[in-house]
Amino acid sequence: MIAPAGGYPVVVDASVGVKWVVSEEHSLESIALFDERLHLIVPDLFYLEAGNTLGKKADRGEITPQKARDLYQELFDTPLDVQPSLPLAQRSLEWAVDSRRSLYDSIYLTLALSAGGKYATADVKYVNGLLQTRPDLASALLWVADIPRWLPSLPSTPL
Numbered sequence: 001m002i003a004p005a006g007g008y009p010v011v012v013d014a015s016v017g018v019k020w021v022v023s024e025e026h027s028l029e030s031i032a033l034f035d036e037r038l039h040l041i042v043p044d045l046f047y048l049e050a051g052n053t054l055g056k057k058a059d060r061g062e063i064t065p066q067k068a069r070d071l072y073q074e075l076f077d078t079p080l081d082v083q084p085s086l087p088l089a090q091r092s093l094e095w096a097v098d099s100r101r102s103l104y105d106s107i108y109l110t111l112a113l114s115a116g117g118k119y120a121t122a123d124v125k126y127v128n129g130l131l132q133t134r135p136d137l138a139s140a141l142l143w144v145a146d147i148p149r150w151l152p153s154l155p156s157t158p159l
Contacts, residue, residue: 007039008154009117012080013108014049016120016144017042020078021071022057026122026144033120033147037154041115043085043107050075083111099133101126109140118142118150 010033019030033040051072058068085107091114092106099106105126112119121127122144131138142150 007035007037009039009041009112009115010142011041011043011108011112011115011117011119012046013042013105013119013121013123014046014053015122017046017050017075017078018053019122019144021074022054022063029144029147030120030122032151035151035154037151039081039115039117040079041081041083041111041117043083043088043111045085045104045107046080046082047072047075049104088114095134099130099137101129101133109137112140113137120144120147 012033016026016030016033018024019027054063054068054072057063058065063071088107088110089103092103092110095101095109096103096106105121105123108119108121109130117140119140120142124143127141127143130141
């Protein structure tokens with residue numbers, strides 16, 4: 001279990017993290033996660049997935065290659081608690097097989113469960129698929145659009 005570092009643990013996946021640096025649907029909701037009551041955690045895999053997404057945006061002409069590099073650096077400069085993925089791999093594979101979701105997505109879920117917190121994502125396919133196959137895990141999920149409605153439920157001071 002990951003020791004809380006002064007806040008409620010929220011594991012953030014790359015679909016949410018990219019919204020911190022690229023203005024797109026649900027960017028404002030994702031930025032709301034920068035709340036003193038939260039402890040933002042990512043697996044090291046986060047940076048690979050975010051970099052891949054930014055690279056694809058550059059390939060499609062949505063941003064320039066230099067902008068992709070600059071935004072990627074912004075993510076590295078963001079204060080996050082980075083955890084290694086490898087220790088989560090075995091349990092994550094179990095979740096992936098049980099829920100028929102990717103191992104990558106299951107790494108985030110495993111990390112959130114081990115931290116006793118939430119898994120914040122903007123991946124609607126993942127959320128819907130997991131809710132169909134593993135409804136018992138619904139309480140661990142935090143859909144990006146729900147962040148502003150969820151935050152008021154937290155204690156007013158950091159844990």
